[in-house]
Amino acid sequence: MSDAQLREVIAARGIPATGIRDFFDLADALLADDAVQRALVRLQRGTLAVLAVAVELPSPTLDDIAGRLHELGGTPTTAADVADRARTLHELLLVTLDGDRVTTFDPVTERLRAWPSEGLPGAAELAAQTAPSAFLNASDSDTRFVDRLAAERAFAAVSSIAELVTEVSREPARQLSRGGLGQPDTKRLAQAMSVELEAVAPLVSIAERAELVALERGHWLETPGGDDWLHEGTPKRWASLATAWQAALSTEVRSILAGRPGVSWGDGLRAYATWLYPAGGTWMEERVNAFARDAELIGVTAHQTVGTAGAAVLAGDIDAAVAMMAELLPAEVGQVYLQHDLSIVSPGPLSPAVDARLRSLADIESRELASTYRVTNASVNRALAAGGNAQSILEFLRGISLTGVPQPLEYLIVESASRYGRVRVGPLRTGQAQSYVWSDDPAMLGTIAVDQSLTPLALVSADGRLTSRHPADVVFWALSDAKYPVAAEDGEGEILHLRRHQLARPVVAEPADPAAALVEKLRAGDGGESEAGHAWLARQLDVAIRGKQTVIVSIAMPGGVVVDYLLEPASVGGGRFRARDRRADIERTLPLSSVLSITPAP
Structure with missing residues (x-):
């Protein structure tokens, strides 16, 4: 198989890389009972039916499978359809497709034969059960x-x-x-x-x-x-x-x-x-x-x-x-009703541009087809902090209002604008303090100093102002939320317009491909066909050692003679293996390079 084919099958079968050192470990992992079941769970009924019939028949051809499916289901099944599904099974390493002949692996066969006892369908049910009634068309x-x-x-x-x-x-x-x-x-x-x-x-x-x-x-x-x-x-x-x-x-x-x-x-x-x-x-x-x-x-x-x-x-x-x-969808509107109680009512869904601007100077109270907003000192301060002024705010409201600008609302905006900036927050880099708060109104500054809602800021009086170990933007928004007429300034005393929130930038990271890493590791340890053959023989001997099994080992002797030994392997390593000869009752040490085949003893 190519690297791409290996990566695809490892990913499709969900084989974890943990504990896989070589291709033999990978083969074991692919044929483990739970791994086979995971693969079968993701197969459609038609493909499962082909596999189930292939398990039932001895070394079937595609035509054999198609004929058997026809017998079980009562409807014609083409060899072309069976071939497509068999190729899918072959690519998933659940069967071997050699020409038109299908061979299933023993663990797959055992898993499928256990299905009926687990309440899962067998070959006859998979092939014969028709789809549920078609979905109903709505009138x-x-x-x-x-x-x-x-x-x-x-x-x-x-x-x-x-x-x-x-x-x-x-x-x-x-x-x-x-x-x-x-x-x-x-x-x-x-x-x-x-x-x-x-x-x-x-x-x-x-x-x-x-x-x-x-x-x-x-x-x-x-x-x-x-x-x-x-x-x-x-x-x-x-x-x-x-x-x-x-x-x-x-x-x-x-x-x-x-x-x-x-x-x-x-x-x-x-x-x-x-x-x-x-x-x-x-x-x-x-x-x-x-x-x-x-x-x-x-x-x-x-x-x-x-x-x-x-x-x-x-x-x-x-x-x-x-x-x-x-x-x-309901039509969007671009105009609203301004009320004397400082509320704003939209007669329908507002256009996004109007809604976004309104949210910058008013708090939303209810969101329905007709939303309601409310203007407050704090909300106007928020608009002013973002760079607005009384004139620009009033011009915007006049442009969208169906009822003009009520006097209480105009007074609130003008009065908030006149008070805006009575409290200033700026950056500070002295000792542990990162920001300062000052005001030309000592009473206002004293109120801020004892405000319990601002306790987390840990404000400290120093040289006629307050300092905090928190950054200036944190202090600014805390004072704004507490409804103080606060403005942010730079080190030169120029007013800054702050954006409250930061934006996240979704990072599309290249996903790690554990299948590719596993294939690379397996290829690095693969010495080619010759070494793979020796590794396969060593693997068979290792299995026999763990199971204390007796095997027939065919050895190529000098002169081209092949001798079969009945052996119980004891150890393998260094290109040689040691075993007990059961016929001669002696211990033999033989080179792996001379081994032609290993088969279980009858």
């Missing part, structure tokens, strides 16, 4: 209902993931060392996303798959792609989720879904998966469940029925899927 009225429901779920998923991306950009979520989010972060994200606690992990997984969030140093952060995604329209946002979902489908699930878009799956999907992979068990069930769960979450399906847009996704036509979904 036109059902399809319209499914499309509407799928659009609702697509909108909900996009909205929830948008809140997820926004929330982790504000405050990263910590990943536990054992996996999964901690309970406090899960609750925080669930509240921000307006979902149940158990929905958080699947939605984080969907967002990660679409590269909107990523793990960095044990925390979930927004990615540059996530930042760009937030500025896309809802149909394009959904397209990113659907494309990533479709690209992540496993080969096994793809084979089940091939040619079956636009139908009602229901329990039929699982029944068909069980039929197609009769030994799949929990392995197949987990894949189907994960696929079906995410399909429901993002609106590819609704009530386990494929929508029109979902069918296009399954067919790989994402552009058509987006066009269909765009017709079903």
Whole structure:
């Protein structure tokens, strides 16, 4: 076999590199009972039927197998189809295909013959049992209902993931060392996303798959792609989720879904998966469940029925899927109602550009089709810290308002802007202190010094200002969250505009290929065909020694004479082996180079 063929079979069979020193160890690992079962679990019914019949018949040809399958199943089976499946088995090293003749390995035969006692199908059942009833086609009225429901779920998923991306950009979520989010972060994200606690992990997984969030140093952060995604329209946002979902489908699930878009799956999907992979068990069930769960979450399906847009996704036509979904999603709006109580109400889903700008100067209170925002001193300070001013904020609000700018709201913005910067935070490199806080209002500075909410900053009075061992940006955002009119400045006293969060950059690391490393190691220790022959003889002798077996060893003597000895091997090494001659009752030491063959004694 070539290196590429070896790598493929080691990877496909899931053979670990641990404990494999040479090709004989690899052969043992491939034929181990659990390794054979793992391989059989991943085979489709038709391929298993070919293997099961090959086990039953003595050294069968492809025509023999096709004929026997016809007898068992009652339907014609071509030799070409049998040949394709036999080649698959040959490539997986479960059988040997020599011309048109199939030979199975003893451990594979033993494993398959044990199946009926384990509740798994034998050859007759594999060949004769027909597929479950075809999936039901949805009626036109059902399809319209499914499309509407799928659009609702697509909108909900996009909205929830948008809140997820926004929330982790504000405050990263910590990943536990054992996996999964901690309970406090899960609750925080669930509240921000307006979902149940158990929905958080699947939605984080969907967002990660679409590269909107990523793990960095044990925390979930927004990615540059996530930042760009937030500025896309809802149909394009959904397209990113659907494309990533479709690209992540496993080969096994793809084979089940091939040619079956636009139908009602229901329990039929699982029944068909069980039929197609009769030994799949929990392995197949987990894949189907994960696929079906995410399909429901993002609106590819609704009530386990494929929508029109979902069918296009399954067919790989994402552009058509987006066009269909765009017709079903609620229209985006670009204007809002500004209220005297400092709230902002949108009459529908806001366009991403307006929503992003509003979030920079207001806190979101509820997220539905009509979202509600609220302007506060702290939120205006946040907008000012990002580089805004009273004039630019008011101009933006006038441009999107259907009701003008109420006087209380205008007063709050102007007053917050006039107070902005009364407290300054800057970097400091003196001793252990990393930052300072100062204000021309001593009373304000005194209030900050005794504020219990700021205790973690460990503020210390020094020379008319406060110092902290924490960096300036940490101190700045702590004061901002505490609703102080704080501004950041550099060492020259110039005001800086800070971005609160950092972006994670997904690192696509080249995955380690243990199969390639194993093949390289095996090739390095392989001395070629001659040495491999000696190694094979030594291996047989070693097995006989461990089992205290008697073997017949054929030795090439000078002059071309071949002599058979009945021996009980005792040790092997240095190109020679020592054994007890059972016929002559003497001990012999013989060179491996003279051994022609070793066969078990009858």
